[in-house]
Amino acid sequence: MAANAPIIDLKGIDVTFKEADRTVRAVKNVDLEVAKGDIYGIVGYSGAGKSTLVRVINQLQRQTSGKVTVSGQNMGALKGKALRQARTKIGMIFQHFNLMNERTIGDNVMFPLLLGSKLSRHDKQAKVDELLDLVGLSEKKNDYPAQLSGGQKQRVAIARALANDPEILISDEATSALDPKTTSSILDLLKNLNEKLGLTVVLITHEMQAVKSICNKVAVMQSGEIVERGDLLTIFSKPTQQLTKEFIETSSQIDAALANVVAQPSIQHLQANERLVVLSYAGASTDDPLIAQLYEQFKVTPNILFGNVEILQNTPVGNLGLVLSGEGDAVDKALAYVKEQGVTVRQISVAEYQAELARKAAEADTNDEGEA
Amino acid sequence: MTTILATDFWTSIMPNVVANKDVFIQSTWETIYMTLVSGIIAGILGIIIGIALVVTAPGGILANRTTYWILDKLVNIFRSIPFIILLAVIAPFTRLLVGTSIGTTAALVPLTIGTAPFYARQVQNALVDVDRGIIEAAEAVGASPMQIIFRVYLREALPDLIRTSVVTVISLIGLTAMAGAIGGGGLGNTAISIGYDRFENDITIMAMIIILAIVFIIQILGDLWARKTDHR
Ligand SMILES: Nc1ncnc2c1ncn2[C@@H]1O[C@H](COP(=O)(O)OP(=O)(O)OP(=O)(O)O)[C@@H](O)[C@H]1O
Ligand SMILES: [Mg+2]
Numbered sequence: 001m002a003a004n005a006p007i008i009d010l011k012g013i014d015v016t017f018k019e020a021d022r023t024v025r026a027v028k029n030v031d032l033e034v035a036k037g038d039i040y041g042i043v044g045y046s047g048a049g050k051s052t053l054v055r056v057i058n059q060l061q062r063q064t065s066g067k068v069t070v071s072g073q074n075m076g077a078l079k080g081k082a083l084r085q086a087r088t089k090i091g092m093i094f095q096h097f098n099l100m101n102e103r104t105i106g107d108n109v110m111f112p113l114l115l116g117s118k119l120s121r122h123d124k125q126a127k128v129d130e131l132l133d134l135v136g137l138s139e140k141k142n143d144y145p146a147q148l149s150g151g152q153k154q155r156v157a158i159a160r161a162l163a164n165d166p167e168i169l170i171s172d173e174a175t176s177a178l179d180p181k182t183t184s185s186i187l188d189l190l191k192n193l194n195e196k197l198g199l200t201v202v203l204i205t206h207e208m209q210a211v212k213s214i215c216n217k218v219a220v221m222q223s224g225e226i227v228e229r230g231d232l233l234t235i236f237s238k239p240t241q242q243l244t245k246e247f248i249e250t251s252s253q254i255d256a257a258l259a260n261v262v263a264q265p266s267i268q269h270l271q272a273n274e275r276l277v278v279l280s281y282a283g284a285s286t287d288d289p290l291i292a293q294l295y296e297q298f299k300v301t302p303n304i305l306f307g308n309v310e311i312l313q314n315t316p317v318g319n320l321g322l323v324l325s326g327e328g329d330a331v332d333k334a335l336a337y338v339k340e341q342g343v344t345v346r347q348i349s350v351a352e353y354q355a356e357l358a359r360k361a362a363e364a365d366t367n368d369e370g371e372a
Numbered sequence: 373m374t375t376i377l378a379t380d381f382w383t384s385i386m387p388n389v390v391a392n393k394d395v396f397i398q399s400t401w402e403t404i405y406m407t408l409v410s411g412i413i414a415g416i417l418g419i420i421i422g423i424a425l426v427v428t429a430p431g432g433i434l435a436n437r438t439t440y441w442i443l444d445k446l447v448n449i450f451r452s453i454p455f456i457i458l459l460a461v462i463a464p465f466t467r468l469l470v471g472t473s474i475g476t477t478a479a480l481v482p483l484t485i486g487t488a489p490f491y492a493r494q495v496q497n498a499l500v501d502v503d504r505g506i507i508e509a510a511e512a513v514g515a516s517p518m519q520i521i522f523r524v525y526l527r528e529a530l531p532d533l534i535r536t537s538v539v540t541v542i543s544l545i546g547l548t549a550m551a552g553a554i555g556g557g558g559l560g561n562t563a564i565s566i567g568y569d570r571f572e573n574d575i576t577i578m579a580m581i582i583i584l585a586i587v588f589i590i591q592i593l594g595d596l597w598a599r600k601t602d603h604r
Contacts, residue, residue: 058512060508060511081516084514084515084516085514087512087513088513088514090512091513092509092512094505094508094509096503098508098509099506099509100506100527100528101528101603101604102527102528102530102531102601102602102604103527111513112513114519115514115515115516115519115523144603145603146603146604157509160509161512161513163513164514
């Protein structure tokens with residue numbers, strides 16, 4: 001394997017399920033490259049094909065066509081013992097933990113080591129202790145899964161997944177059954193393992209918050225296809241697809257704030273020289289005193305309505321809702337300047353935006369009736 | 373206390389039982405022998421068939437439509453034959469196998485054939501209840517089909533397997549009584565050929581009491597064991 005070749009390389013992956021009455025093409029011609037050390041997020045709504053796609057990586061699901069290369073090995077060509085050997089290098093954790101109920105925590109973590117590991121009995125025990133220590137559950141070694149909380153169970157599952165020192169960890173909705181606090185502690189653990197062990201992580205989720213907190217890359221899936229992908233900052237600051245924007249909105253709540261704003265009378269009756277805008281920025285551009293410049297250079301007065309800033313991968317990413325007012329074409333000039341600084345400007349016509357909201361609400365209503 | 377244990381007390385309420393004490397001891401052993409031997413053979417067969425049903429079923433770890441279909445139908449057919457008819461139908465086969473169709477050893481053949489399919493279904497149900505996700509997690513860490521069967525399926529389903537085994541052994545004891553009634557020996561034979569045929573009611577009642585005692589002991593021990601292994 002070339003030094004900088006991706007550790008996971010999916011090429012033209014198609015997965016079709018044939019059933020008596022129908023066929024489902026769950027994954028459609030997907031290419032995906034994950035570099036060593038990535039924490040690669042895959043987001044999408046239920047049924048998008050996320051699980052099917054990642055199960056192809058360790059061949060729990062065979063692809064209908066396409067090529068799967070993991071650590072330089074052509075996975076599709078592996079069978080029997082060779083495939084099982086390759087699987088030991090790909091850990092996996094699940095939404096419902098999937099621990100064995102009749103084995104203690106220690107024995108659950110021991111399980112992968114019972115299958116053909118060459119370690120001595122003593123070394124296996126030491127390995128189990130080390131793993132339980134890593135996930136912070138040493139004192140639970142002799143308990144059974146039923147005695148643990150969800151977050152603790154997931155930690156055990158992580159320890160089990162790491163027993164054979166895998167290079168890759170696949171997490172399929174591993175935090176979806178957990179509360180927000182536990183979720184973030186599990187995500188922190190994954191991030192920690194990524195940094196400490198150089199573990200490559202593929203993180204499936206429908207929560208953008210999870211992606212935001214630990215991923216460096218993200219792919220958005222819809223109906224079996226990856227509709228958008230890229231590094232986290234680009235996706236968050238310059239999403240191009242509607243679905244991506246929707247996912248980002250669920251975590252930033254900008255549209256919710258905007259809807260609130262346009263409902264206010266003072267905004268509904270903006271003067272001719274006033275403009276409602278949302279500025280989105282990522283990284284360096286936020287270091288300049290941009291807002292101050294608006295007034296100093298263009299005599300444009302910014303009235304801040306709402307805003308948020310988040311730190312993604314040590315880079316601030318923010319959204320700011322403003323009403324700008326100035327003489328003549330000052331506002332236009334100011335906005336042109338702002339764009340030059342690498343800030344995305346979204347100008348909002350209050351009337352159009354309200355019409356849009358009304359249309360969406362009507363759509364949602366008919367959907368609800370359709371389902372009822 | 374002394375009067376209860378005194379022989380004349382028992383002679384007064386169960387005269388025929390006391391007179392046939394040795395017959396009872398022997399037929400109790402015969403019942404235990406038939407239950408134990410046919411239970412072990414049917415148990416092994418049932419576990420093998422039950423596992424095969426689970427792993428070859430669609431979506432199983434060794435999915436195989438044809439094998440599953442054949443096993444499934446065989447189990448259904450044998451489970452549908454009333455035991456009393458099975459006894460008669462397989463008599464020639466029994467004779468071929470053990471040289472006679474009468475006696476406790478001969479009874480082992482129909483008992484085994486009558487019990488194995490029933491137990492196979494019970495085993496199948498217990499194993500199917502093991503969460504598919506647990507099996508998948510084992511596959512993901514590189515477990516082979518054999519390792520999954522022995523280290524996951526049988527291990528995870530152990531409490532249920534103990535419970536269904538108890539049910540099976542109890543129904544097997546019922547079958548031994550029926551086999552006994554047509555010449556297989558054991559407590560069933562004693563109850564019918566001495567108690568019922570000669571109108572010696574105390575014999576029939578005593579046979580029933582001993583069978584109930586055996587059933588209760590198995591039930592209690594089985595429940596304790598199942599509870600001890602269950603950590604869900
Ligand atoms: N074994 C299977 N047999 C038939 N259809 C399947 C199978 N597995 C998945 N599918 C179908 O493939 C599609 C994608 O399913 P998949 O589980 O990959 O989605 P997902 O994105 O993981 O969804 P979720 O968020 O609900 O887990 C769905 O339409 C599903 O019904
Ligand atoms: Mg899924």
